[in-house]
Amino acid sequence: MSLTSIGDLARGFVLQRQTAALKAETVRLSSELVTGQASDPARALRGEIGPLAAIETSLARIAGWQNAAAGAGLRLDAMQAALAVVDDAASGLGAALALASSPGNPQLLATAAADARGKFATVIGALNARAGDQTLFAGPATAGPALAPAETILADLAAATAGATSAADIAAAVDHWFDDPAGFQTQAWRGSSAPAGPVPVGPGESLHIGATAADPALRETLKGLAMAALLDTMPLAGAARADLAGIASERLLGAAPERAGLAARLGVAQGALAAAETRNAAEATGLGIARQGLTGADPYAVAVELESAQTQLETVFTVTARLSRLSLADFLR
Numbered sequence: 001m002s003l004t005s006i007g008d009l010a011r012g013f014v015l016q017r018q019t020a021a022l023k024a025e026t027v028r029l030s031s032e033l034v035t036g037q038a039s040d041p042a043r044a045l046r047g048e049i050g051p052l053a054a055i056e057t058s059l060a061r062i063a064g065w066q067n068a069a070a071g072a073g074l075r076l077d078a079m080q081a082a083l084a085v086v087d088d089a090a091s092g093l094g095a096a097l098a099l100a101s102s103p104g105n106p107q108l109l110a111t112a113a114a115d116a117r118g119k120f121a122t123v124i125g126a127l128n129a130r131a132g133d134q135t136l137f138a139g140p141a142t143a144g145p146a147l148a149p150a151e152t153i154l155a156d157l158a159a160a161t162a163g164a165t166s167a168a169d170i171a172a173a174v175d176h177w178f179d180d181p182a183g184f185q186t187q188a189w190r191g192s193s194a195p196a197g198p199v200p201v202g203p204g205e206s207l208h209i210g211a212t213a214a215d216p217a218l219r220e221t222l223k224g225l226a227m228a229a230l231l232d233t234m235p236l237a238g239a240a241r242a243d244l245a246g247i248a249s250e251r252l253l254g255a256a257p258e259r260a261g262l263a264a265r266l267g268v269a270q271g272a273l274a275a276a277e278t279r280n281a282a283e284a285t286g287l288g289i290a291r292q293g294l295t296g297a298d299p300y301a302v303a304v305e306l307e308s309a310q311t312q313l314e315t316v317f318t319v320t321a322r323l324s325r326l327s328l329a330d331f332l333r
Contacts, residue, residue, distance in 0.1 A: 066284075089119045090221050094224065125150075139212045152188075
């Protein structure tokens with residue numbers, strides 16, 4: 001009978017290979033025990049990865065919708081904040097002008113007129129606000145401002161109202177400039193009149209954010225602010241100044257329901273967006289549970305395998321230590 005054996009060097013290589021394999025198995029099982037997920041889903045599913053691939057595709061699609069919804073939510077929140085600035089400026093100035101337009105308040109009227117110019121600039125700045133790298137009220141043309149600078153608009157309005165001597169004439173000239181395509185649309189508007197594209201936020205669901213600085217509600221507010229701002233520079237008699245202040249006040253306060261309606265439209269969009277995000281989150285949770293059912297590791301079975309692998313590794317270490325102490329001298333004694 002022949003006896004087959006391996007040399008010391010080969011035995012060392014075999015032990016090293018066994019040690020490395022058992023260490024890798026211990027690391028794999030430890031990871032599965034901690035995460036609760038199989039380290040090799042394809043192996044756990046015995047190659048039947050079709051259902052898992054479908055779940056992963058659906059989760060990726062939902063993640064895309066959620067990212068788009070988050071961007072739309074940020075935009076809507078910023079637009080609501082900008083509209084709040086516009087409404088505060090318009091309502092406050094409207095009330096101040098109503099008080100200043102009453103007889104016997106020339107100093108109060110002068111103060112309100114000076115304040116109106118700053119309020120007009122504040123509103124133009126709010127309508128030119130940006131969220132991230134996008135202008136809020138410019139429609140699809142999000143790279144640049146929605147409106148020309150406030151001083152540019154007021155200079156154009158001063159030229160359009162030159163020669164007018166009564167409050168009614170100035171108000172009519174301002175109305176004409178804002179309504180005439182050659183006026184506001186050409187000289188002040190910097191955005192795009194094309195409708196903004198829909199934002200997909202769910203399966204078959206899209207969100208339309210169509211509010212712009214050219215919206216009739218905002219344009220009516222800008223008319224009142226412009227009339228009030230012209231009070232600071234127009235050479236008008238005292239009675240005419242008071243009349244123009246009264247007209248501007250009526251425009252600003254009268255446009256309040258339209259501003260509220262615009263804010264309400266954005267609020268409806270925010271509600272629809274929140275509902276879509278909730279549905280997407282619920283679907284993602286369900287798919288995550290289904291994925292866990294496919295790729296989850298049985299903690300009891302993994303713990304048993306880990307204990308076995310650790311025992312084998314300790315055995316290899318023990319054998320290696322004993323073999324390293326063998327010598328010919330000890331054998332001959």
